[in-house]
Amino acid sequence: MIGGGAAGLGAAGGVKAVDPGAEVVVYTQFEDVAYSPCGIPYVHGGEIESFEKLFLAGKQAYVEAGIDVRYEAEVTAVDTAARTVTVAGEGTVGWDGLVLATGFDYADPGVPGGALGGLYYVKNIRRAMEWDKVLDTVKKAVVVEASPLGAEMVTALAHRGVETHLIDPHPYALAAVADPDIMAPVEESWRELGVHLHFNTSLEAFLGEAGGTVRAVRTSAGELPADLVVVATHKTPNNRLAAAAGLKLGSTGGIVVDDHMQTSAPEVWAAGDVTEIPHGLTGVPLQGLTGSHAYAQGKVAGVNAGGGDRAYRAVYVPWGTPAGRWVIGGASFGEATATALGIPYVLGVAEGISRARYYPGVKKVKVKLLAEPDSLRLIGAQLVGGGEGIKERADFLAMAVKFGMTFHDLSTMENVYSPAIGALNEPIVVAATNGLAAARQGK
Amino acid sequence: MIGGGAAGLGAAGGVKAVDPGAEVVVYTQFEDVAYSPCGIPYVHGGEIESFEKLFLAGKQAYVEAGIDVRYEAEVTAVDTAARTVTVAGEGTVGWDGLVLATGFDYADPGVPGGALGGLYYVKNIRRAMEWDKVLDTVKKAVVVEASPLGAEMVTALAHRGVETHLIDPHPYALAAVADPDIMAPVEESWRELGVHLHFNTSLEAFLGEAGGTVRAVRTSAGELPADLVVVATHKTPNNRLAAAAGLKLGSTGGIVVDDHMQTSAPEVWAAGDVTEIPHGLTGVPLQGLTGSHAYAQGKVAGVNAGGGDRAYRAVYVPWGTPAGRWVIGGASFGEATATALGIPYVLGVAEGISRARYYPGVKKVKVKLLAEPDSLRLIGAQLVGGGEGIKERADFLAMAVKFGMTFHDLSTMENVYSPAIGALNEPIVVAATNGLAAARQGK
Numbered sequence: 067m068i069g070g071g072a073a074g075l076g077a078a079g080g081v082k083a084v085d086p087g088a089e090v091v092v093y094t095q096f097e098d099v100a101y102s103p104c105g106i107p108y109v110h111g112g113e114i115e116s117f118e119k120l121f122l123a124g125k126q127a128y129v130e131a132g133i134d135v136r137y138e139a140e141v142t143a144v145d146t147a148a149r150t151v152t153v154a155g156e157g158t159v160g161w162d163g164l165v166l167a168t169g170f171d172y173a174d175p176g177v178p179g180g181a182l183g184g185l186y187y188v189k190n191i192r193r194a195m196e197w198d199k200v201l202d203t204v205k206k207a208v209v210v211e212a213s214p215l216g217a218e219m220v221t222a223l224a225h226r227g228v229e230t231h232l233i234d235p236h237p238y239a240l241a242a243v244a245d246p247d248i249m250a251p252v253e254e255s256w257r258e259l260g261v262h263l264h265f266n267t268s269l270e271a272f273l274g275e276a277g278g279t280v281r282a283v284r285t286s287a288g289e290l291p292a293d294l295v296v297v298a299t300h301k302t303p304n305n306r307l308a309a310a311a312g313l314k315l316g317s318t319g320g321i322v323v324d325d326h327m328q329t330s331a332p333e334v335w336a337a338g339d340v341t342e343i344p345h346g347l348t349g350v351p352l353q354g355l356t357g358s359h360a361y362a363q364g365k366v367a368g369v370n371a372g373g374g375d376r377a378y379r380a381v382y383v384p385w386g387t388p389a390g391r392w393v394i395g396g397a398s399f400g401e402a403t404a405t406a407l408g409i410p411y412v413l414g415v416a417e418g419i420s421r422a423r424y425y426p427g428v429k430k431v432k433v434k435l436l437a438e439p440d441s442l443r444l445i446g447a448q449l450v451g452g453g454e455g456i457k458e459r460a461d462f463l464a465m466a467v468k469f470g471m472t473f474h475d476l477s478t479m480e481n482v483y484s485p486a487i488g489a490l491n492e493p494i495v496v497a498a499t500n501g502l503a504a505a506r507q508g509k
Numbered sequence: 510m511i512g513g514g515a516a517g518l519g520a521a522g523g524v525k526a527v528d529p530g531a532e533v534v535v536y537t538q539f540e541d542v543a544y545s546p547c548g549i550p551y552v553h554g555g556e557i558e559s560f561e562k563l564f565l566a567g568k569q570a571y572v573e574a575g576i577d578v579r580y581e582a583e584v585t586a587v588d589t590a591a592r593t594v595t596v597a598g599e600g601t602v603g604w605d606g607l608v609l610a611t612g613f614d615y616a617d618p619g620v621p622g623g624a625l626g627g628l629y630y631v632k633n634i635r636r637a638m639e640w641d642k643v644l645d646t647v648k649k650a651v652v653v654e655a656s657p658l659g660a661e662m663v664t665a666l667a668h669r670g671v672e673t674h675l676i677d678p679h680p681y682a683l684a685a686v687a688d689p690d691i692m693a694p695v696e697e698s699w700r701e702l703g704v705h706l707h708f709n710t711s712l713e714a715f716l717g718e719a720g721g722t723v724r725a726v727r728t729s730a731g732e733l734p735a736d737l738v739v740v741a742t743h744k745t746p747n748n749r750l751a752a753a754a755g756l757k758l759g760s761t762g763g764i765v766v767d768d769h770m771q772t773s774a775p776e777v778w779a780a781g782d783v784t785e786i787p788h789g790l791t792g793v794p795l796q797g798l799t800g801s802h803a804y805a806q807g808k809v810a811g812v813n814a815g816g817g818d819r820a821y822r823a824v825y826v827p828w829g830t831p832a833g834r835w836v837i838g839g840a841s842f843g844e845a846t847a848t849a850l851g852i853p854y855v856l857g858v859a860e861g862i863s864r865a866r867y868y869p870g871v872k873k874v875k876v877k878l879l880a881e882p883d884s885l886r887l888i889g890a891q892l893v894g895g896g897e898g899i900k901e902r903a904d905f906l907a908m909a910v911k912f913g914m915t916f917h918d919l920s921t922m923e924n925v926y927s928p929a930i931g932a933l934n935e936p937i938v939v940a941a942t943n944g945l946a947a948a949r950q951g952k
Contacts, residue, residue, distance in 0.1 A: 072933070105867060105928045113929065119867035358926035358933050379921060386925040393930055422545060424562035457931040458901030461924045462908070469912050478822060481904045482829040483801035485548045486556065487836055488900040490515070490801050 068141045068151065068307065069167030070094025071103075072357045073338025073364035077165040078133045080368020080376075088372055090132065093139045093153060096190055099128070104357055106194045107215070110201060111222030117195050144311040146331035163333050163371035166308055166321065167364060170301035170339035170354060175210060179272030184280035186296045188215060200294065204228050208283050208292040210269050212239035216298030217252075217389045223296070224259040231262040231290050233283070238265060242300070243385060245400040248434065248450045255390030264290070301354035303340045316342045318353040325377040327367035335367035346380035346468060347398060347445055348407060355381065384464035386449070386457045393456040397464035398446035404436055411436040411445060414473055414501020418493025420454035422485035429454045433497040435463075435476070442473040442505055459494060473501040511584045511594065511750065512610030513537025514546075515800040516781025516807035520608040521576045523811020523819075531815055533575065536582045536596060539633055542571070547800055549637045550658070553644060554665030560638050587754040589774035606776050606814035609751055609764060610807060613744035613782035613797060618653060622715030627723035629739045631658060643737065647671050651726050651735040653712050655682035659741030660695075660832045666739070667702040667833075674705045674733050676726070681708060685743065686828060688843040691877065691893045698833030707733070744797035746783045759785040761796040768820040770810035778810035789823040789911055790841060790888055791850060798824065827907035829892070829900045836899040840907035841889035847879055854879040854888060857916055857944020861936025863897035865928035872897045876940040878906075878919070885916040885948055902937060916944040 067074040070092050078090050092099070098121070105120040114120070128135050136153070143152040144166070150158045172187050174180070186197050207223050209216050212234040223230040232239070238246045239253060253263055264287060271284040272295060282291045303320040314322045314330035320342030327335045338360035342351035359381065369376040386395030404411050414435040421428040429452025436446040447463040449456050466476065476498035482488040510517040513535050521533050535542070541564070548563040557563070571578050579596070586595040587609070593601045615630050617623070629640050650666050652659050655677040666673040675682070681689045682696055696706055707730060714727040715738060725734045746763040757765045757773035763785030770778045781803035785794035802824065812819040829838030847854050857878040864871040872895025879889040890906040892899050909919065919941035925931040 102865060102867065102928065102933075104926070105865060108868065108928055113869060114867055122866070356926040358924055358935075361933060362921070362923075381923060384923050384925045385927075386930055387927045388929045395925060395930075422548060423565070424545070424548060424557055425551065426556060453930070455898060455901040457925040457927070458898040458905065461922065461931075461935060461937075462901065462905035464923055465905070465909070465914070465918075469914070471908070471912070475908075478805070479904065480805075480824060480827050480907055481801055482827045482838060482900040483547065483799040484828075484830045484900070485545065485551055486831045487829055487838075487896065488904075490545075490804060492801075492904060494904075 067092040067165045067167055069169055069338070070096060070099035070135060071167060071169050071338060072360040073167035073169070074165065075099060076361040076364025077167060077335070077337055077368035077371065080365040081372035082132060084369050084372040084374035086132070090134060092133060092135045093141050094135065094137060095140050097137055097192055099135055101191050103189060103191065106188055106191065107218035107222045109194070110198060110219070111225040113225070117191055117198070120191060141307060144307050146311050146313070146334055149333065164335070165364070165367045165371055166329070166334065166336040166340055167338045168304040168307060168340045171304050172297055173299040173302045175269055175297060175299055177269055177271045179274060179280065182272050182274045182280045183278065184274070184294050185272060186294060188219065188296065188298070201226060201228070204293045206292050207231070207294045207296060208233060208290050209296045209298055210283070211298050211300070212236070212241070213298045213300055214240065214243070214387055216296070218387060219296045219298055220256060220261055221259070221388065221390055224256065224261050229260070231264060231292070232256070233264045233267045233269060233285050233290070235268045236265060239263070241402065243400070244394060244396065245402050245434065245448050248394055248400070248432070248448045251450060252389040252392050252394060255392060259390060301339055303342070303353055305340055308336065308340065316351050318342045318351050320351065320353040325379065326370045327363055327378055328370065335371050337363035337367040344380045345398070346382045348409070350407070352381060352383065355383065356385070382464040382467045384460040386460045388453070392450055393453045394450045395456045395460040396446070396448040397460050398467045400434070400446055400448040401436065404446060409445070410439050412439050412442065412501055412505045414497040414499070414504060416493050416496035416500055418491060418496050419489045420451065421487060422489055425485045431455065431493040433459070433493040435473070435494070435497045435501055437473050437501055437505070439505070442501070443470050444472065444476065463494070473498045473505065477502055510535040510608045510610055512612055512781070513539060513542035513578060514610060514612050514781060515803040516610035516612070516810070517608065518542060519804040519807025520610060520778070520780055520811035520814065523808040524815035525575060527812050527815040527817035529575070533577060535576060535578045536584050537578065537580060538583050540580055540635055542578055544634050545800070546632060546634065549631055549634065550661035550665040552637070553641060553662070554668040556668070560634055560641070563634060584750060587750050589754050589756070589777055592776065607778070608807070608810045608814055609772070609777065609779040609783055610781045611747040611750060611783045614747050615740055616742040616745045618712055618740060618742055620712055620714045622717060622723065625715050625717045625723045626721065627717070627737050628715060629737060631662065631739065631741070644669060644671065647736045649735050650674070650737045650739060651676060651733050652739045652741055653726070654741050654743070655679070655684070656741045656743055657683065657686070657830055659739070661830060662739045662741055663699060663704055664702070664831065664833055667699065667704050672703070674707060674735070675699070676707045676710045676712060676728050676733070678711045679708060683832070683837070684845065686843070687837060687839065688845050688877065688891050691837055691843070691875070691891045694893060695832040695835050695837060698835060702833060744782055746785070746796055748783055751779065751783065759794050761785045761794050763794065763796040768822065769813045770806055770821055771813065778814050780806035780810040787823045788841070789825045791852070793850070795824060795826065798826065799828070825907040825910045827903040829903045831896070835893055836896045837893045838899045838903040839889070839891040840903050841910045843877070843889055843891040844879065847889060852888065853882050855882050855885065855944055855948045857940040857942070857947060859936050859939035859943055861934060861939055862932045863894065864930060865932055868928045874898065874902070874936040876902070876936040878916070878937070878940045878944055880916050880944055880948070882948070885944070886913050887915065887919065906937070916941045916948065920945055
């Protein structure tokens with residue numbers, strides 16, 4: 067395995083599951099494996115008390131599992147014909163099966179000043195620990211791009227009391243995945259937290275003395291002073307090794323894999339952010355999914371690399387994250403993506419609640435469903451709410467898309483009714499019922 | 510409509526939806542409509558601050574909707590041939606369509622002493638307000654039967670600081686719906702709250718001076734002193750009018766209805782706890798479902814009574830409720846019911862978590878899935894957890910049963926991964942994966 071993230075470790079476990087005697091080596095360029103990088107923004111924000119909490123397992127756990135993790139080991143080349151990799155300081159190493167799990171890089175912002183200090187790319191936990199100390203001294207920060215990570219970091223910095231500016235070239239936050247009406251309450255809550263939002267605004271340069279630290283960013287709408295800049299541009303596949311080895315890459319730059327996570331080369335598999343996976347309905351290749359996807363893909367790749375036979379299917383992409391005072395989520399795609407792809411849809415929207423209206427702790431749950439106009443088959447969903455049940459509804463709605471459930475099916479679904487945990491009318495049911503009415507009116 | 514609960518009001522709304530000019534009269538024997546009786550235990554327990562919170566709409570709202578609600582009006586007879594009802598004090602009233610929504614009664618405990626004071630049957634909100642004052646003076650209470658309501662009242666009384674004894678003839682709580690392993694943590698938490706549990710224990714008599722108030726109950730395991738007894742026996746359909754009118758009743762005593770909620774008599778529909786509805790997989794008639802079911806059934810009955818055409822399908826019964834320090838739930842049926850009905854099954858069980866392991870507020874989520882042995886199609890599920898996502902998972906799993914999802918489907922389902930709202934491994938996925946392993950081992 068090349069890569070010690072969720073995909074690489076999933077793959078290592080997958081091999082061992084089918085061939086416990088296999089010699090399994092994981093190369094990682096980092097000092098650690100088996101921690102949750104997704105938790106980093108929440109330690110910065112103070113929700114999680116320490117970075118130590120993010121570690122899942124000690125290094126000894128892998129030794130005991132018979133998985134040989136080589137830390138701070140850089141693989142510099144892959145030869146798929148000779149079936150070798152070249153490891154810096156170790157030389158050429160042979161393999162019978164190879165899993166590429168080299169993950170992602172942040173897209174290069176492509177502006178001057180990229181070598182300045184004070185530019186924080188959130189990724190490695192040891193660097194995050196160092197940055198966390200820096201954050202204690204930061205008064206003003208700029209977050210570049212309202213990506214999922216950007217949204218998390220904006221919330222974290224605001225919670226930490228840093229004057230935070232978000233810049234993004236789109237007219238609203240998380241434009242690549244969410245709809246504007248879903249993001250509107252999030253943006254309002256960021257403003258309430260004191261965040262300054264600069265949409266339709268492009269980064270033009272990081273400003274500072276050469277060899278020094280960033281002091282400001284120049285944007286299409288003027289200069290913003292900053293002690294720190296979080297660069298949260300979109301994820302791009304870290305495909306250098308794959309490209310050099312001649313593996314087939316797709317339109318996103320991700321490695322093209324079949325349903326067994328096999329690449330274009332024999333006995334070479336790939337998993338996680340370095341791959342691209344087709345969307346279940348549109349076939350559009352998607353890249354940069356979640357750690358949960360990476361882990362599942364890694365498992366599949368590892369099982370097959372170990373001599374087993376397991377398939378990974380197209381994705382329907384349930385997603386969710388806290389943002390400001392809200393939790394947002396969805397499945398498949400929303401209106402913005404449907405419109406961009408020219409996919410016609412009927413909408414069913416409802417503003418519901420998570421518990422009985424009178425029960426303490428009741429939260430809003432807005433559900434927005436998209437269906438194919440004639441069949442009324444669900445094709446996508448977006449959610450925003452106070453938190454309760456957003457993740458579980460997104461998971462369900464992804465399966466509803468996959469299994470072809472219609473507005474009819476969802477409008478007649480049964481739901482738990484118990485005042486402390488669920489309302490009389492499930493918001494999904496109300497949204498689907500409204501969708502049926504909209505379809506009848508030809509909206 | 511006869512009955513002013515969720516079914517009767519749902520039906521009134523259903524008629525108006527298809528025929529806004531229809532003359533709609535709702536007879537209720539009570540002083541109020543449009544409140545949530547399900548909230549009563551939570552006001553007693555102090556979670557909800559007042560009974561006033563439980564009211565959904567004022568009486569004026571129904572006047573404005575053109576629905577004529579007759580309060581404290583008792584319908585004493587139904588004549589399906591003459592198409593009339595007899596209303597006490599009002600005489601004979603004709604109808605073109607009739608919806609019976611007369612609800613439930615608690616099963617008669619059938620023991621001496623039933624006329625004593627201090628026996629609390631939780632139902633009407635005005636009586637609940639009076640009982641709530643009584644509760645301030647109560648030191649020891651006995652709850653008769655660990656039904657869903659009994660479980661809620663046990664928790665409520667314990668929260669209120671009353672010495673609470675639960676008696677139930679079964680070996681564990683909620684035996685009609687839940688499995689013993691699901692209830693074990695609930696029972697432990699009740700004990701921690703100071704509740705005394707008496708299982709395998711039958712009620713033999715309410716004890717007290719004739720014409721006075723209960724002072725104790727006699728049980729198969731001895732006498733228990735009590736200032737108050739909550740009688741939470743199972744729900745039976747309030748079928749007196751229907752039986753007298755010659756409507757066909759089923760094995761539960763519930764009115765038999767077709768998929769349009771129509772009874773055996775022309776132009777007579779029924780909805781809610783007075784009916785029985787077939788289980789989607791087994792066809793076993795079920796009675797005493799939730800307010801959410803009653804409302805949906807009422808809507809269907811009303812639409813059809815108003816000249817529309819709407820069907821109601823068999824049920825897959827997602828359910829859930831807080832109990833002690835836990836929230837329990839499920840869909841379709843569990844092991845206990847499957848065993849009782851002679852239905853073979855393979856189990857998939859997992860103890861998962863609701864958020865990232867390191868995220869504050871993370872709760873346990875135990876998922877137990879039952880599948881048909883060969884197809885591995887999901888046939889039932891049971892859940893217990895700290896609260897987060899139990900209701901939403903139960904809703905989803907009921908749809909998964911309905912749509913024939915298998916352990917394969919569920920083991921490969923995608924899930925949201927975001928530390929604050931969902932764990933890397935969705936507990937349903939882990940349970941299904943364990944179920945596949947169990948099936949391979951022929952367990």
